[in-house]
Amino acid sequence: MNTAQQTVMPIPTFRHRMLAKPLVRGIVAALAVIVPLAAALILSEAIAPKHLRVIWPNLLAMLACLAGYSFYVRRVEKRPLLELSGPGALGETLAGAGLGLLLSLGALLPLWLLSVYQVQGVNAWTVLLKPAAGMALVAVFEELLCRAILFRLVEKSWGTRTALIVSLLFFIVAHLPNEHISAIGVLNTGMAGIGLSAAYMVTRRLWLPIGLHFVWNYLFDAVFSIPVSGQPAKGLLQGAMHGPEWLSGGAYGIEASVLTLLVWSLASLVLLRLAQQRGHIAPRPR
Numbered sequence: 001m002n003t004a005q006q007t008v009m010p011i012p013t014f015r016h017r018m019l020a021k022p023l024v025r026g027i028v029a030a031l032a033v034i035v036p037l038a039a040a041l042i043l044s045e046a047i048a049p050k051h052l053r054v055i056w057p058n059l060l061a062m063l064a065c066l067a068g069y070s071f072y073v074r075r076v077e078k079r080p081l082l083e084l085s086g087p088g089a090l091g092e093t094l095a096g097a098g099l100g101l102l103l104s105l106g107a108l109l110p111l112w113l114l115s116v117y118q119v120q121g122v123n124a125w126t127v128l129l130k131p132a133a134g135m136a137l138v139a140v141f142e143e144l145l146c147r148a149i150l151f152r153l154v155e156k157s158w159g160t161r162t163a164l165i166v167s168l169l170f171f172i173v174a175h176l177p178n179e180h181i182s183a184i185g186v187l188n189t190g191m192a193g194i195g196l197s198a199a200y201m202v203t204r205r206l207w208l209p210i211g212l213h214f215v216w217n218y219l220f221d222a223v224f225s226i227p228v229s230g231q232p233a234k235g236l237l238q239g240a241m242h243g244p245e246w247l248s249g250g251a252y253g254i255e256a257s258v259l260t261l262l263v264w265s266l267a268s269l270v271l272l273r274l275a276q277q278r279g280h281i282a283p284r285p286r
Helices: 014-019 022-047 056-077 089-113 130-158 160-175 183-203 207-223 258-277
Strands: 117-122 237-241
Touching: 022 056, 022 130, 056 130, 089 117, 089 183, 089 207, 089 258, 130 160, 130 183, 130 207, 160 183, 183 207, 183 258
Parallel strands: none
Antiparallel strands: 117 237
């Protein structure tokens, strides 16, 4: 007679079964980021007059969405927050910023040499301050949503290739409502989505793509006065674009220029190759 005790596996609760589904986890994670961000912006608007809501509301909202994502990871996924861990964060962020600077100048310098981009004057240096917090919020929020949540969860279930396609399509759809978007703008948005995902893949952390995303947006908005994704810009340099739309990007900005497509395509290939060399390409689970 076998008297050995058999291990009885606990029956998962309905909550645990639901949270095990990638789609449900994605929705919960997105809400964990979006709700605190919205609450912080609404609260700041309620407690402070408009002239005092210059920089700190965006910084507060950025911290709120980071806290929300951290809460989700620790309570739902029950794991260390490796993608936002501290050691090496500054170096990776600066590396991303350097890459963002390189890509920005790679796209803009030829336009300046061709007199497509022309500078008519210089504004006060104080115009550099206000956009910084807003662009930091955009970079952190979009990287949390598109890379830490969407890309990571899709990759875990269906592999890297599927995750790249899904995040590319999501990034495009999210930018379609922007004014003045063109066919080249759509291609550039998709390629930027691949490049930012590849930047995440290189380190499996968010600091590199956050630095890249922030500097790209900030330079064109706050320094060069070039529209970012169709949003008007007033920066340090009183710059303006001239020439054919396929080259200048038109009212949508340089993100609708063929030069942007070239520099982001090259960057994406290099980053994907680097991720592959580090063994960071995940196959589709069997």
